Amino acid sequence: MDKDLRPIIWDDENNQLILIDQRKLPNSLEYFTCKDYNDVAFAIKDMVVRGAPAIGVSAAYGMALAELNDDNIEKAYEQLKNTRPTAVNLFWALDRCINAYKSNKSILDEAKKIHEEDIEVCRKIGQIGEKIIDDGDTILTHCNAGALATSAYGTALSVIRFAHYNNKKINVIADETRPRLQGAKLTAFELNYEGIPVKVISDNTAGFLMKKGMIDKIIVGADRVLKDYTVFNKIGTYSLAVLAKYHNIPFYVAAPYSTFDFKNDLEDIVIEERDEKEVIYIDGVRIIPEGVSAYNYAFDSTPPELIAGIITEKGIIYPNEK
Numbered sequence: 001m002d003k004d005l006r007p008i009i010w011d012d013e014n015n016q017l018i019l020i021d022q023r024k025l026p027n028s029l030e031y032f033t034c035k036d037y038n039d040v041a042f043a044i045k046d047m048v049v050r051g052a053p054a055i056g057v058s059a060a061y062g063m064a065l066a067e068l069n070d071d072n073i074e075k076a077y078e079q080l081k082n083t084r085p086t087a088v089n090l091f092w093a094l095d096r097c098i099n100a101y102k103s104n105k106s107i108l109d110e111a112k113k114i115h116e117e118d119i120e121v122c123r124k125i126g127q128i129g130e131k132i133i134d135d136g137d138t139i140l141t142h143c144n145a146g147a148l149a150t151s152a153y154g155t156a157l158s159v160i161r162f163a164h165y166n167n168k169k170i171n172v173i174a175d176e177t178r179p180r181l182q183g184a185k186l187t188a189f190e191l192n193y194e195g196i197p198v199k200v201i202s203d204n205t206a207g208f209l210m211k212k213g214m215i216d217k218i219i220v221g222a223d224r225v226l227k228d229y230t231v232f233n234k235i236g237t238y239s240l241a242v243l244a245k246y247h248n249i250p251f252y253v254a255a256p257y258s259t260f261d262f263k264n265d266l267e268d269i270v271i272e273e274r275d276e277k278e279v280i281y282i283d284g285v286r287i288i289p290e291g292v293s294a295y296n297y298a299f300d301s302t303p304p305e306l307i308a309g310i311i312t313e314k315g316i317i318y319p320n321e322k
Contacts, residue, residue, distance in 0.1 A: 037080060044084055053149065059080045125158045125159065141183070175240075220240070221233060229307065234300075251306060273296060274296045
């Protein structure tokens, strides 16, 4: 992305973290300043910042702020760890920071290293993954796995970006992604910003477009990938994978190795349930009858047999190849 549109900025002069406030996009490009780890915890929990890699980088800077403000490091670690339960990058980054602290190393230096590594990893994912895209492809993506979800480039959108950078004529279809509309608001914003052709559809349109032969490939991001290659991602990902399998459309996941969870099994994972108000209200207007409640699962899981490939910074993993 343009260097002026940076989702995560560390301000060395004032020792503060500056985040694009993603709650305000696409109507307004505003920034949210974090002066202590409590501000960072709020930003993650309230989705000022979202996307697994971006959450991890932000949490690392939250730990750095705790160090700089002489706060209790263990308390900061626990509070930041409890902001979101499903995205594994959060725990990965926090563990790196707490290990640096226990080794008498600078947490801020570790956070900056995590930030720089994320930029390079996302670049590599794009460079490796763009090879799966053919000139003329129409690619469907879900939620936002772009620069706004990382430090730069994105994961799924990095693949799309690098295909565009290599002059492949591509079109992108973005699911709106209810209930918070990250596809409509964030993915469409990013792609339009870079001049990559994009159309937004309601989530329930995807299967019809596949049936009409209008989708060549599907690429999504991930919040967690288990050792058996089960993928946890934004709710609605599983539905797309099932539809893609039926219509013989390759379904790809783009994720850095920091998103891989080699310790836990499927039954160990907590699927985040967010406030039902996110479903019940749109922009403050109630859309379902009084007295009716809602489910609001934030993520679902997609089994490896539905996945054509997982694009990482080290290469493409093919879960179904023996």
